[in-house]
Amino acid sequence: MEELFFIQHDVIPALWRGMIVSIELIVPSAIFGLIIGIIIGNLRVFGNTIVAGIANSYVAIFRGFPLVVQLFIWYFGLPHLGIYLSPFVAAIVGFSLCSGAYHSEYVRGALLSIKKGQLLAAQSLGFSKMKMIISVVLPQAFRRALPGCGNEVIYLIKYSSLAYMITCIELTGEAKIIASETFKYTEIFLIVGAYYLVLTSVATWLLNRFENHLRLPGFDHYST
Amino acid sequence: MVEKEPVLRVEDMTKRYGQKEVLHGASLRVNKGELKILIGPSGGGKSTLLQCINFLVIPDTGRVWLKGEEIIRSHKRDLYAYRQKVGMIFQDFNLFDHLTALGNVTIGLERVKGMAKKAAREKAVAELERVDLRNHISKYPAQLSGGQKQRVSIARALAMDPEVMLLDEPTSALDPELISEVLSVVENLRANGMTMVMSTHHMGFAREVADEIVFLEDGCILETGSPDKIFTHAECERTREFCSKILELYGNA
Numbered sequence: 177m178e179e180l181f182f183i184q185h186d187v188i189p190a191l192w193r194g195m196i197v198s199i200e201l202i203v204p205s206a207i208f209g210l211i212i213g214i215i216i217g218n219l220r221v222f223g224n225t226i227v228a229g230i231a232n233s234y235v236a237i238f239r240g241f242p243l244v245v246q247l248f249i250w251y252f253g254l255p256h257l258g259i260y261l262s263p264f265v266a267a268i269v270g271f272s273l274c275s276g277a278y279h280s281e282y283v284r285g286a287l288l289s290i291k292k293g294q295l296l297a298a299q300s301l302g303f304s305k306m307k308m309i310i311s312v313v314l315p316q317a318f319r320r321a322l323p324g325c326g327n328e329v330i331y332l333i334k335y336s337s338l339a340y341m342i343t344c345i346e347l348t349g350e351a352k353i354i355a356s357e358t359f360k361y362t363e364i365f366l367i368v369g370a371y372y373l374v375l376t377s378v379a380t381w382l383l384n385r386f387e388n389h390l391r392l393p394g395f396d397h398y399s400t
Numbered sequence: 401m402v403e404k405e406p407v408l409r410v411e412d413m414t415k416r417y418g419q420k421e422v423l424h425g426a427s428l429r430v431n432k433g434e435l436k437i438l439i440g441p442s443g444g445g446k447s448t449l450l451q452c453i454n455f456l457v458i459p460d461t462g463r464v465w466l467k468g469e470e471i472i473r474s475h476k477r478d479l480y481a482y483r484q485k486v487g488m489i490f491q492d493f494n495l496f497d498h499l500t501a502l503g504n505v506t507i508g509l510e511r512v513k514g515m516a517k518k519a520a521r522e523k524a525v526a527e528l529e530r531v532d533l534r535n536h537i538s539k540y541p542a543q544l545s546g547g548q549k550q551r552v553s554i555a556r557a558l559a560m561d562p563e564v565m566l567l568d569e570p571t572s573a574l575d576p577e578l579i580s581e582v583l584s585v586v587e588n589l590r591a592n593g594m595t596m597v598m599s600t601h602h603m604g605f606a607r608e609v610a611d612e613i614v615f616l617e618d619g620c621i622l623e624t625g626s627p628d629k630i631f632t633h634a635e636c637e638r639t640r641e642f643c644s645k646i647l648e649l650y651g652n653a
Contacts, residue, residue, distance in 0.1 A: 291494070293490060293492055293493075293494035294494050294495075294496055294497070296451075296456050296488075296490065296494060297488070297490065297494035297495070297496070297553070297556075298496075299456055299483065300454055300456060300483055300486070300487075300488035300557075301483065301484065301507075301508040301512055301556070301557075301560060302480045302481065302482075302483040302484035302508070302512045302560070303480070303508075303511065303512055304476065304480055307511055307512070311507060311511050312496055312507075315498045316496075316497060316498045319498070392497075392498055392540060393539075393540040393542040393543050394497050394498075394540050394541060394542025394543075395497070395498070
């Protein structure tokens with residue numbers, strides 16, 4: 177009985193507060209990450225040698241550095257250069273850039289899957305390269321990239337828990353505080369795990385709906 | 401007779417891929433309303449020549465004039481404008497998979513020509529009607545037969561109001577039964593005065609409708625002449641050999 181009271185009055189409100197912060201971190205990071213991924217993916221595929229080289233280096237660095245290290249650099253490192261980011265902003269910057277590097281790989285794969293013939297057809301109609309990418313390539317590549325990009329969003333939901341390492345107190349951060357005050361690690365982190373499970377389940381459901389919404393004949397594997 | 405300025409003039413096209421020279425200084429003059437048919441063995445350079453004409457493949461040397469005006473490839477704007485005037489039909493259709501038949505035709509009108517949505521739609525519907533696809537305008541490529549897809553691609557090219565059309569073996573990816581529906585569209589175009597350069601293996605069709613036949617082998621134009629000349633008394637030994645083999649295979653029809 178006492179246990180239940182504790183959970184209702186201390187744990188739930190704190191975790192709820194944390195979850196709101198988590199969502200505030202995840203949503204913009206997912207959107208910025210996807211935008212960065214689409215841009216970088218296109219530069220890697222359609223850019224000239226120099227541009228593609230720069231984009232490739234970006235991906236190599238941001239996929240190669242551990243995310244925690246990246247967050248430490250944004251939060252603890254940048255002040256040495258006179259740039260001060262709040263924990264919240266530093267976390268979003270870190271997540272977006274890292275997520276963008278991963279997204280760009282899914283986008284790149286999808287871009288390469290568009291048959292060359294369609295590019296020739298667009299060019300033969302007088303499309304410029306830019307217009308061709310926007311009107312012909314991206315609408316198709318985006319559909320093909322979606323399952324992979326969705327996967328990256330699910331990952332993002334979970335690695336958003338690293339934000340507390342740079343003092344941005346989100347879901348895991350709140351849990352850590354209560355747990356260390358009460359020593360009820362098992363109970364609290366089981367509840368936290370369930371919260372993340374709910375978040376990822378909702379995200380999966382939304383992503384599936386979005387995928388279905390964009391489904392076209394010829395872009396699915398069911399016969400129509 | 402007055403010397404006519406050809407609609408399309410191609411001079412001295414050369415293209416090599418690494419060691420292999422696929423085009424060997426090919427030249428063409430195509431007059432208004434003329435249907436020129438390229439024949440020759442596969443790998444002989446027909447596709448490369450057609451794709452070099454609108455610079456989908458960048459030739460190593462060679463110049464192109466459309467209605468007397470030379471195309472300067474490095475002027476992007478001019479190049480895009482030129483490509484609008486040269487319709488291209490591909491062997492494997494190359495429709496945009498994410499768009500309906502109608503969308504495939506309107507996209508060029510809207511995005512390249514900057515036409516308003518409604519006008520583009522009207523024009524696209526008219527073009528699709530011309531190739532007998534009135535009832536299929538809202539289908540996606542995955543829902544169309546090969547012959548229908550090729551006709552959509554013809555409508556897509558026609559919608560841009562081209563001065564000349566390049567057809568790269570438009571029927572070679574089709575089932576035998578569907579070939580005639582595409583060939584009859586080409587015949588119709590010709591009857592309506594469209595200028596065309598087409599590569600094909602249909603000798604019967606070539607013989608019947610071509611104004612001039614060009615025999616291309618190993619990147620060289622070996623012989624040019626009227627269908628009658630090429631098929632009955634070709635000068636070049638290789639032309640005779642090729643034609644008789646193909647005619648044997650497909651019959652005279």
